[in-house]
Amino acid sequence: MSEGTEQVKIQRITDRERLEAEDTVVREFPLTIILNNQELVTLLCSPAKLRYLALGFLASEGLIREKADVKSLLLDDRRGVVRVETAGPTPIEQGSVFKRFITSGCGKGAAFYSAVDAAQAKVESATRIAPDQVFSLMKDFQTRSDIFRETGGVHSAALAEGDRILVFCEDIGRHNAIDKIFGECLWEGIPTRDRIILTSGRISSEILFKVAKRGIPILISRSAPTDLAVKTGGDLGITVIGFARGRRMNIYSHPDRVKGAGDP
Amino acid sequence: MSEGTEQVKIQRITDRERLEAEDTVVREFPLTIILNNQELVTLLCSPAKLRYLALGFLASEGLIREKADVKSLLLDDRRGVVRVETAGPTPIEQGSVFKRFITSGCGKGAAFYSAVDAAQAKVESATRIAPDQVFSLMKDFQTRSDIFRETGGVHSAALAEGDRILVFCEDIGRHNAIDKIFGECLWEGIPTRDRIILTSGRISSEILFKVAKRGIPILISRSAPTDLAVKTGGDLGITVIGFARGRRMNIYSHPDRVKGAGDP
Numbered sequence: 001m002s003e004g005t006e007q008v009k010i011q012r013i014t015d016r017e018r019l020e021a022e023d024t025v026v027r028e029f030p031l032t033i034i035l036n037n038q039e040l041v042t043l044l045c046s047p048a049k050l051r052y053l054a055l056g057f058l059a060s061e062g063l064i065r066e067k068a069d070v071k072s073l074l075l076d077d078r079r080g081v082v083r084v085e086t087a088g089p090t091p092i093e094q095g096s097v098f099k100r101f102i103t104s105g106c107g108k109g110a111a112f113y114s115a116v117d118a119a120q121a122k123v124e125s126a127t128r129i130a131p132d133q134v135f136s137l138m139k140d141f142q143t144r145s146d147i148f149r150e151t152g153g154v155h156s157a158a159l160a161e162g163d164r165i166l167v168f169c170e171d172i173g174r175h176n177a178i179d180k181i182f183g184e185c186l187w188e189g190i191p192t193r194d195r196i197i198l199t200s201g202r203i204s205s206e207i208l209f210k211v212a213k214r215g216i217p218i219l220i221s222r223s224a225p226t227d228l229a230v231k232t233g234g235d236l237g238i239t240v241i242g243f244a245r246g247r248r249m250n251i252y253s254h255p256d257r258v259k260g261a262g263d264p
Numbered sequence: 265m266s267e268g269t270e271q272v273k274i275q276r277i278t279d280r281e282r283l284e285a286e287d288t289v290v291r292e293f294p295l296t297i298i299l300n301n302q303e304l305v306t307l308l309c310s311p312a313k314l315r316y317l318a319l320g321f322l323a324s325e326g327l328i329r330e331k332a333d334v335k336s337l338l339l340d341d342r343r344g345v346v347r348v349e350t351a352g353p354t355p356i357e358q359g360s361v362f363k364r365f366i367t368s369g370c371g372k373g374a375a376f377y378s379a380v381d382a383a384q385a386k387v388e389s390a391t392r393i394a395p396d397q398v399f400s401l402m403k404d405f406q407t408r409s410d411i412f413r414e415t416g417g418v419h420s421a422a423l424a425e426g427d428r429i430l431v432f433c434e435d436i437g438r439h440n441a442i443d444k445i446f447g448e449c450l451w452e453g454i455p456t457r458d459r460i461i462l463t464s465g466r467i468s469s470e471i472l473f474k475v476a477k478r479g480i481p482i483l484i485s486r487s488a489p490t491d492l493a494v495k496t497g498g499d500l501g502i503t504v505i506g507f508a509r510g511r512r513m514n515i516y517s518h519p520d521r522v523k524g525a526g527d528p
Contacts, residue, residue, distance in 0.1 A: 006491040011515040011522075013395050018524060023514055028468055028490035044468060044492075131277050153466050153488040172468070172490060202417050204292055204308060204436070224417040226292035226436060227270040228308075250287055251275040258275075260282060 003027075004046050004154065004170065026153040028172055033057065034083045035090065046154065046171045049180045051075050053171070054082040056183030060210050063090045067186055122237040125217035127194045130259045131249070133163040134220060138244045141198050142222075144168050157181050158198040159190070165198070166190065174201030178210060185214075192216055199223075203242060208232040218257055220244050225252050267291075268310050268418070268434065290417040292436055297321065298347045299354065310418065310435045313444045315339055317435070318346040320447030324474050327354045331450055386501040389481035391458045394523045395513070397427040398484060402508045405462050406486075408432050421445050422462040423454070429462070430454065438465030442474060449478075456480055463487075467506060472496040482521055484508050489516050 005024045012021045029047035033040045033054050045053055051073060058064045064086060071085040137160050144165070145156045157177035159167040167190060169180035178199060185192050193215035199207065203225035209232070211219050219233070220241040233240035233253035240252040251258055269288045276285045293311035297304045297318050309317055315337060322328045328350060335349040401424050408429070409420045421441035423431040431454060433444035442463060449456050457479035463471065467489035473496070475483050483497070484505040497504035497517035504516040515522055 008491065008494050008516060011519040013513050013515065013522070015511045018395075021514075023516075025489055025491045025494060025516075028492035030492075044470065131282075153490065172466070202436070206308065225289055226417065227272065227289045228292035228294075230272050230289060247279040249277050250285075251277065252272060252287075252289075255275045258277070 004048055026172055030080050032081050034081060035063065035092075036085055037083075043173075043176065045173060045176045047077070048171075049169060049184065050077055050082060052169070052180045052183030052187060053176055054084060054183065055186055056179030056181065057176075058084065059182055059186055060179050060213070062213075063092065064186075067189070121212075122235070123212050123215055123217045124237060125194045125215070125257075127196070127217050128257050128259050129162075129196065129218055131247075134241060134244055134249055134258070135247050136163045137165065137196070137198060138220065138222060140165055141168075141200075145170065145200065156198075156200045159185060159192060160196040160198055166195070174199060175207070175210075177201075178207065182210070182214060196220065202226070203229045203240060205229045205232045208236055208238055208240070212236040212238060217254075220249075268312060290436055294344050296345050298345060299327065299356075300349055301347075307437075307440060309437060309440045311341070312435075313433060313448065314341055314346060316433070316444045316447030316451060317440055318348060318447065319450055320443030320445065321440075322348065323446055323450055324443050324477070326477075327356065328450075331453070385476075386499070387476050387479055387481045388501065389458045389479070389521075391460070391481050392521050392523050393426075393460065393482055395511075398505060398508055398513055398522070399511050400427040401429065401460070401462060402484065402486060404429055405432075405464075409434065409464065420462075420464045423449060423456060424460040424462055430459070438463060439471070439474075441465075442471065446474070446478060460484065466490070467493045467504060469493050469496045472500055472502055472504070476500040476502060481518075484513075 004027055006027050007022050008025050010021055010023045012019055027047055028044055030042050031045055031050055032042045043057065064070060069086050071087045074083045141156065141158055154170050154172055155174035155177045156170050158165045159181050167181050167184050169177050171177040171180060195216055196218045197211050197216050199221045202223045203219065203221050205228040208229055218239045222245050223242065225240050225242045230240060230252045237254065239254040239257040241249050242252055243250045268291055270291050271286050272289050274285055274287045276283055291311055292308055294306050295309055295314055295317065296306045307321065328334060333350050335351045338347045405420065405422055418434050418436055419438035419441045420434050422429045423445050431445050431448050433441050435441040435444060459480055460482040461475050461480050463485045466487045467483065467485050469490065469492040472493055482503045486509050487506065489504050489506045494504060494516045501518065503518040503521040505513050506516055507514045
């Protein structure tokens with residue numbers, strides 16, 4: 001049993017019987033982020049890599065940009081509270097307007113939409129990937145998803161380069177899983193630019209904005225994108241690959257980054 | 265093709281070939297709710313039953329309680345804006361403290377947690393269900409999920425009584441799907457108390473609070489609950505049934521509402 005799951009007593013009913021049993025359920029943990037002594041948000045998440053989640057969330061919301069912006073970070077994982085102090089004032093304290101934006105996605109439902117987001121730059125990158133690398137990445141990605149296999153209730157995300165997975169995170173929320181990746185990269189000094197993001201979940205528009213902010217040109221999922229995600233991928237210069245399963249995939253935008261059979 | 269989907273041009277890569285093709289993707293639509301002339305939130309959702317979604321969202325957040333609370337509701341579905349005016353001031357305007365609470369769930373990530381929520385009453389109900397009714401409901405529920413079958417990217421929710429589905433809604437967000445149900449019930453005068461909710465998605469704690477607020481004693485899903493959902497179901501007096509697939513199911517809390525083989 002991993003730390004992300006819990007045993008509970010259940011009654012199991014089948015056609016033949018009704019019996020007392022034990023079942024493994026995935027954990028759901030409330031993490032409250034206090035930013036500069038002000039309660040910012042409570043995330044419902046899987047209780048692992050909580051520091052990375054807090055940092056990734058703050059970065060995705062445009063409240064921090066780099067490790068140097070963080071003066072201190074104190075996690076009380078018994079109480080489910082993480083206190084972050086920034087080196088300077090954040091856009092919120094500077095009075096930027098932000099807007100509650102609630103997504104269709106798992107986890108991190110709300111986003112502060114700042115003026116910075118609106119002027120989101122298009123991703124320019126010479127990164128290319130071969131279909132065999134996509135197939136190999138997704139095979140590795142599936143193999144690593146332990147909690148998901150155990151309970152059917154967790155999303156995974158990964159940062160990759162070529163056919164190698166560099167960072168891997170899981171969470172009950174698909175947005176949280178991606179924020180954990182970006183928080184880990186920010187804290188550990190792992191570059192994201194020109195690299196690849198893998199996700200187990202559906203691709204919605206908001207994920208494209210997150211990924212563009214990190215300069216990532218390729219997003220791969222085993223699930224489907226929405227129409228708005230396809231459009232946003234096109235606008236932001238991101239190659240969106242969906243339904244990457246076995247030795248098949250669909251390319252929804254910027255297919256030029258996927259090498260052809262005859263390419264060098 | 266249903267109104268909830270869109271055709272897009274893709275490149276499909278398999279082991280043998282790379283070809284231009286058409287694919288069906290699910291739509292993702294931004295709906296901004298303006299409450300009493302103040303922009304409240306933008307939901308990313310499926311573009312159907314938008315009035316019900318707005319009403320269900322406001323009810324779930326405790327900003328309205330019944331149809332009489334709504335003075336006017338104007339939907340501009342071209343611009344993606346719904347304007348709601350309430351008969352009296354809302355808890356927000358009355359200065360209630362609310363807290364951003366971001367869930368692991370799909371859709372409706374943030375919730376205003378009011379004092380009312382904190383004092384959530386336990387559901388008392390004499391409703392009982394037989395295993396055969398659960399199996400029959402879930403079979404019907406699966407059959408109705410059209411968009412899901414087409415694109416693999418949509419959640420469903422339903423209100424049921426006995427083995428009959430009364431209201432059925434779909435959305436890219438599982439919270440949105442449930443809010444559409446409650447909005448439809450509120451607007452059309454369909455009682456929810458003592459009835460049953462079905463959901464295609466994972467059961468997280470926040471869904472239990474939503475369901476308790478409607479006096480619903482039984483929640484059934486084909487997916488898994490989290491540990492916090494199981495605990496919350498126990499505390500709020502709700503029977504949580506997960507993995508209801510074929511002729512099997514797991515009961516995670518209050519199993520007394522599921523009739524035994526020998527019961528009358």
